[in-house]
Amino acid sequence: MKIKIVRVKTKHKIYEGKLLESYDPEIILIKLENGYNIGLKKKEILSIEEMEETKIEEKETKIEQNKSLKKIAIIATGGTIASKVDYSTGGVTPVKKPEDLLESFPELKEIAQFEVYVPFVLDSSQVTSREWKKLAKICANLLNREEIKGVVILHGTDTLHYTAAALSFMLQNLNKPVVFTFAQRSIDRGSSDAYLNLKCACLAALSDIAEVLVVGHEDMNDLSCIVLRGTKTRKMHSTKRAAFQAINDLPIARIYHDNKIEMLSKNYKKRNEKKKVEVVPLFEDKVALIKFFPGASPEILEYFIKKKYRGIVIEAFGLGQISESWIQRIKKACKKCVICITTQTIHGKVDPYVYAPARKLHEAGALFLEDMISETAYVKLGWLLGQYDLKKVKELMLKNLANEVNMS
Numbered sequence: 001m002k003i004k005i006v007r008v009k010t011k012h013k014i015y016e017g018k019l020l021e022s023y024d025p026e027i028i029l030i031k032l033e034n035g036y037n038i039g040l041k042k043k044e045i046l047s048i049e050e051m052e053e054t055k056i057e058e059k060e061t062k063i064e065q066n067k068s069l070k071k072i073a074i075i076a077t078g079g080t081i082a083s084k085v086d087y088s089t090g091g092v093t094p095v096k097k098p099e100d101l102l103e104s105f106p107e108l109k110e111i112a113q114f115e116v117y118v119p120f121v122l123d124s125s126q127v128t129s130r131e132w133k134k135l136a137k138i139c140a141n142l143l144n145r146e147e148i149k150g151v152v153i154l155h156g157t158d159t160l161h162y163t164a165a166a167l168s169f170m171l172q173n174l175n176k177p178v179v180f181t182f183a184q185r186s187i188d189r190g191s192s193d194a195y196l197n198l199k200c201a202c203l204a205a206l207s208d209i210a211e212v213l214v215v216g217h218e219d220m221n222d223l224s225c226i227v228l229r230g231t232k233t234r235k236m237h238s239t240k241r242a243a244f245q246a247i248n249d250l251p252i253a254r255i256y257h258d259n260k261i262e263m264l265s266k267n268y269k270k271r272n273e274k275k276k277v278e279v280v281p282l283f284e285d286k287v288a289l290i291k292f293f294p295g296a297s298p299e300i301l302e303y304f305i306k307k308k309y310r311g312i313v314i315e316a317f318g319l320g321q322i323s324e325s326w327i328q329r330i331k332k333a334c335k336k337c338v339i340c341i342t343t344q345t346i347h348g349k350v351d352p353y354v355y356a357p358a359r360k361l362h363e364a365g366a367l368f369l370e371d372m373i374s375e376t377a378y379v380k381l382g383w384l385l386g387q388y389d390l391k392k393v394k395e396l397m398l399k400n401l402a403n404e405v406n407m408s
């Protein structure tokens with residue numbers, strides 16, 4: 001394969017580097033000497049000079065696996081973690097073939113044997129309930145195979161907690177770990193979190209925690225990862241490597257870079273390989289998650305009711321207050337729709353018995369979801385509405401089904 005080294009002149013500066021493939025026809029993408037990629041607007045470029053062509057041998061790598069180790073299934077779905085370095089350009093491209101992944105992380109073969117699946121490649125902002133159902137079915141099939149000891153799912157961070165919550169409900173009678181992991185920095189960067197996260201996720205997949213988990217960097221160091229429950233975590237930082245944190249919950253375990261696992265909680269479901277996983281891949285898409293804001297008009301609610309939404313989670317202020325101008329409409333809406341209340345404070349719980357606006361909302365028929373986080377509440381509501389009538393859904397929303405709620 002040939003790659004081009006170019007010198008690009010703009011009004012302000014001259015850049016030299018490898019020409020990368022650009023997905024935007026208006027932008028020229030270059031990998032600079034220092035390893036960073038830069039995008040330059042075509043209209044701001046004064047000249048492009050081709051310096052030389054370099055030839056790169058395309059090599060085929062066959063990864064030998066140690067047959068005496070336990071087997072893990074890895075499902076790569078896209079996002080920063082599911083990318084590989086393209087040595088011909090120095091850039092990163094999504095993993096499209098299973099072999100690509102093991103080629104990028106050869107050290108993993110000392111931990112387990114792997115089967116790798118790539119059912120779709122998406123930035124996680126594009127993932128919908130369609131992908132959740134697909135993943136749940138794939139996981140159930142894998143988990144019911146005796147030789148697979150756990151499943152690791154590589155996922156973009158943006159909506160990882162929604163997918164983890166969806167699988168926590170869709171996979172019933174879980175027998176082995178299902179572990180989501182991610183990267184905030186791609187593997188071509190020195191500060192990448194991809195390797196430690198993936199290694200710790202594989203160790204978690206071999207552990208005795210039979211829950212849907214999220215595993216990733218604990219803090220800014222490269223020393224440990226934390227193991228979080230899929231229904232009780234959320235992306236809490238847009239750039240830091242410790243992107244996910246436990247919300248209203250303790251991390252279940254800590255995994256050190258030297259492979260040691262320290263249990264931090266006793267409250268988790270244990271591995272039981274005799275169990276058979278059942279999958280309930282159902283979801284009602286007419287469900288909304290609304291963040292309340294000062295002065296929000298009740299017309300917003302009207303819109304969803306007109307469009308026949310069957311469930312709405314309102315992320316309210318503090319203990320569960322919203323403007324009293326919504327109360328009458330909520331009372332009417334509760335006849336055809338399940339309305340749930342969570343808090344914008346993220347940490348803590350809602351309580352209808354402290355302030356009058358919350359009490360009125362509760363009396364109007366809204367369900368106060370204790371310490372359930374909004375994203376998990378949204379997913380649970382859609383999953384229940386995909387199966388049951390309103391009465392049953394209201395009853396189950398306040399029952400703990402996948403460690404998603406601590407009832408007071």
Ligand code: ASP
Nearest residue numbers: 079080123124156157158
């Ligand atoms: N936008 C990316 C995604 O969520 C970010 C990441 O991979 O972490 O897919």
